[in-house]
Amino acid sequence: MTRFWHPFADMAAVQNAGEVSIVRGQGSHIWDADGNRYLDATASLWYCNVGHGRTEIVDAVTRQMRDLEAYSTFQDLTNPATAALAERVADLAPVPGSSVFLTSGGSDSIDSATKIARRYWQLIGEPDRQVLIRRERAYHGMHTAGTSLSGIPANLEGYGGLLQDVVEVPWNDVETLRAAIEGIGEGRVAAFFCEPVIGAGGVYAPPQGYLEGVRAACRETGVLFIADEVITGFGRTGEWFASERWALEPDLITCAKGITSGYLPLGAVIAAPRVWEPFFAPGAGMFRHGYTYTGHAAVSAAALANLDVIEREGLLSRARELEGRLATALKPLADAPLVSEVRAGVGVLAAVQIDPEALGADPTLLARVVPACRRHGIMTRTLATGAIQVSPPLSLSDDEVDELASGLARVVEDLEAGR
Ligand code: PLP
Numbered sequence: 001m002t003r004f005w006h007p008f009a010d011m012a013a014v015q016n017a018g019e020v021s022i023v024r025g026q027g028s029h030i031w032d033a034d035g036n037r038y039l040d041a042t043a044s045l046w047y048c049n050v051g052h053g054r055t056e057i058v059d060a061v062t063r064q065m066r067d068l069e070a071y072s073t074f075q076d077l078t079n080p081a082t083a084a085l086a087e088r089v090a091d092l093a094p095v096p097g098s099s100v101f102l103t104s105g106g107s108d109s110i111d112s113a114t115k116i117a118r119r120y121w122q123l124i125g126e127p128d129r130q131v132l133i134r135r136e137r138a139y140h141g142m143h144t145a146g147t148s149l150s151g152i153p154a155n156l157e158g159y160g161g162l163l164q165d166v167v168e169v170p171w172n173d174v175e176t177l178r179a180a181i182e183g184i185g186e187g188r189v190a191a192f193f194c195e196p197v198i199g200a201g202g203v204y205a206p207p208q209g210y211l212e213g214v215r216a217a218c219r220e221t222g223v224l225f226i227a228d229e230v231i232t233g234f235g236r237t238g239e240w241f242a243s244e245r246w247a248l249e250p251d252l253i254t255c256a257k258g259i260t261s262g263y264l265p266l267g268a269v270i271a272a273p274r275v276w277e278p279f280f281a282p283g284a285g286m287f288r289h290g291y292t293y294t295g296h297a298a299v300s301a302a303a304l305a306n307l308d309v310i311e312r313e314g315l316l317s318r319a320r321e322l323e324g325r326l327a328t329a330l331k332p333l334a335d336a337p338l339v340s341e342v343r344a345g346v347g348v349l350a351a352v353q354i355d356p357e358a359l360g361a362d363p364t365l366l367a368r369v370v371p372a373c374r375r376h377g378i379m380t381r382t383l384a385t386g387a388i389q390v391s392p393p394l395s396l397s398d399d400e401v402d403e404l405a406s407g408l409a410r411v412v413e414d415l416e417a418g419r
Pocket of ligand 1: 106107140141199230
């Protein structure tokens with residue numbers, strides 16, 4: 001029996017079938033303890049943007065650790081790596097003059113953004129603005145705030161009362177957001193949380209005009225627009241932030257994952273001047289929020305080295321190339337009877353949707369998808385809708401695009417044969 005309580009796992013099934021131990025990674029590939037090689041179709045959990053085995057990140061962390069592994073950044077303390085990282089992220093941010101609040105991951109960033117948003121309204125004298133609006137299909141991590149903001153019903157169940165004053169709107173309709181803000185009363189709404197491309201909820205790109213429309217609705221009603229760029233940040237849609245692509249200029253951006261490509265855990269909240277100014281104003285007092293590892297020196301060094309790789313290797317332009325290439329390579333899968341849809345074409349993000357009717361008709365089908373992928377050398381998982389996740393490293397080569405598409409084609413044939 002394992003002592004490792006796996007996240008997002010049916011532990012009875014894990015105990016029964018055993019674990020798969022991943023022991024090595026290089027580029028777009030990983031290896032398990034039995035020597036099986038897989039294409040990493042998901043960049044682990046959407047994070048390994050630069051690919052595995054980057055020794056320059058390892059070296060940067062080692063150098064930093066020799067000087068100083070980490071030290072508290074509470075109150076007036078800082079360190080050179082963290083100061084440099086905050087400057088760099090602020091420079092890359094799609095909103096001029098931003099400030100950067102560092103966290104330990106995406107859920108931390110969402111929790112922090114929630115507190116920053118509600119406290120912002122208190123500070124500027126509108127304490128009634130407390131309501132948070134989430135979208136159907138949304139995933140914002142698993143802390144209490146993120147769980148409360150989930151638009152995936154199964155993720156909300158079983159925990160008793162979560163955050164109060166949270167309202168859900170459809171994922172794809174501007175007018176219902178406007179109506180919701182009006183119905184609640186704009187003087188009561190603090191913030192709208194929005195993934196530019198919905199990720200764990202099934203990979204749904206925004207309908208034409210949607211993001212521009214919801215951004216305008218928030219601007220007109222004063223509601224803070226929070227772009228959750230935990231997946232899309234740091235290159236996955238071909239820009240540093242997806243917010244640039246749609247000219248969103250968010251009030252807050254939450255990010256994590258690609259900021260270090262997962263070499264060490266890190267998250268950030270990027271705050272526009274509108275938001276940070278009241279917190280920094282004389283008399284605002286202490287913002288009593290922060291984490292032990294906020295501004296961790298070795299993690300900051302990993303992030304800086306990771307950003308160097310993204311820049312030097314032109315991974316943003318590679319992401320723009322891969323966007324079309326991946327969509328073209330995956331589209332033929334939609335002809336298979338078991339596949340109802342291939343969602344692709346915005347960023348290095350795609351989902352191969354297993355037909356919901358087939359999933360409904362055969363309760364064993366969903367559980368057979370991932371094992372079939374692994375048999376054909378593809379490491380991935382299924383998302384909330386029963387779609388196969390595709391979000392490889394941005395360093396994926398053209399040959400690896402073919403390896404991915406042909407592997408998934410064999411998976412679909414295999415599943416078809418097993419019906
Ligand atoms: N927000 C989004 C859009 C995510 O996809 C995730 C994780 O996948 C999170 C927040 C939570 O990030 P973490 O798992 O690092 O806490």
